[in-house]
Amino acid sequence: MSIQTRRERERAERERLIVTAAQELAEAEGWSAVTTRRLAAEIEYSQPVLYSHFKGKGAIMAAVAVQGCADLAAELRPARTGAEPDGRRAALAAVASTYTDFARRRPATYDAIFTNAVDLPFATPEAPAPLRDAFGEILAAVEPVAAADDPALLTETFWAALHGLVTLTRGGRLPAEAHDHRLAMLVERFAPGD
Amino acid sequence: MSIQTRRERERAERERLIVTAAQELAEAEGWSAVTTRRLAAEIEYSQPVLYSHFKGKGAIMAAVAVQGCADLAAELRPARTGAEPDGRRAALAAVASTYTDFARRRPATYDAIFTNAVDLPFATPEAPAPLRDAFGEILAAVEPVAAADDPALLTETFWAALHGLVTLTRGGRLPAEAHDHRLAMLVERFAPGD
């Protein structure tokens, strides 16, 4: 039994190693640099080992996405709770800028979560917990300013606006220097007055 | 001189053929199906011919993007002008739903414009004319509701929100059935009252 558990532990450790190596490599050189050969070399195993842990490259990206989502939620929570004493609008603004800052600092992880990996259940109860957590943080910031609107739908709308700003800015469609200004406008629209 | 011009005309025609073939193939089977071999077969030439017209696959996608942008602008204009008699909010709503509808009907073209192709100048004076036209249509709808805010920046923000809704919905991150509801909420935030 002990030997078995040790093996399982080592296996789980190696799986973590794969995911973090993929995440770091993607962050450093972009997802196009994350090839199965390169990743295998990075973890000092051969390619087929990857496929004994994950069904394919997509599954590895999905794993990075789930882990990254947990990180995102972990950043959003203190930002929101820390700003709540300053009012609903301040909390919303804090969540918004933390969100876009995460996307700016970790673009590859952000893409894994929100742009590339498709084989993850999202808007369903079967969605991975970290994913629902991250959404829950935005929801908690939007709910107080929802007024008569459905909070969940309004959260999705606000989140989509943040996502659009992130992707268009990073893709060069929007000049980055006015980002804060746009963010302020958006928050003003969703939490007017104070 | 006449022979020369005929050759140039034929060459231009073939270039158009490549772009429309790429666009149709992408729309029918997704960009992953648009390989240089497949595209070459489609236009009944060999692969290297593609490279005598475009620097690479990315340049072909960029050409599809520019053409698609012209189409988008051509759809936005009548939608906006047709709804303007019904008020600023109606015009904004018309532009918004026309925009997202375009993205839904032509996802591959939309991706070429706003997600994939990166080697196009966007927020600069050197941006291709169709691109500036499409932005100008959204601007014309947003400007009347800008109040004290910078119209251009507010347009970018509204556009980003539309873009976020489009990409998250299509990527399965948002359930499609509530799309109209979210759109209505967004328009309400940017053009409150009437």
Add this chain to the structure above:
DNA sequence: ACCGGAATGCTAGCACCGCTAGCTTCCCTG
């Protein structure tokens, strides 16, 4: 009218991709 040269488009191939079949090697179990 014809021949030389340029341009045009082809075949074949490079280096790389994701992924897998099948063999070897090693370690745990009885």
Add this chain to the structure above:
DNA sequence: CAGGGAAGCTAGCGGTGCTAGCATTCCGGT
């Protein structure tokens, strides 16, 4: 201490974007 199963390797398949180098074809000058 032998046998069996798991674990990880090498090698390879079909595909990708892209390019070198060779035919062929057609135009322009004498």
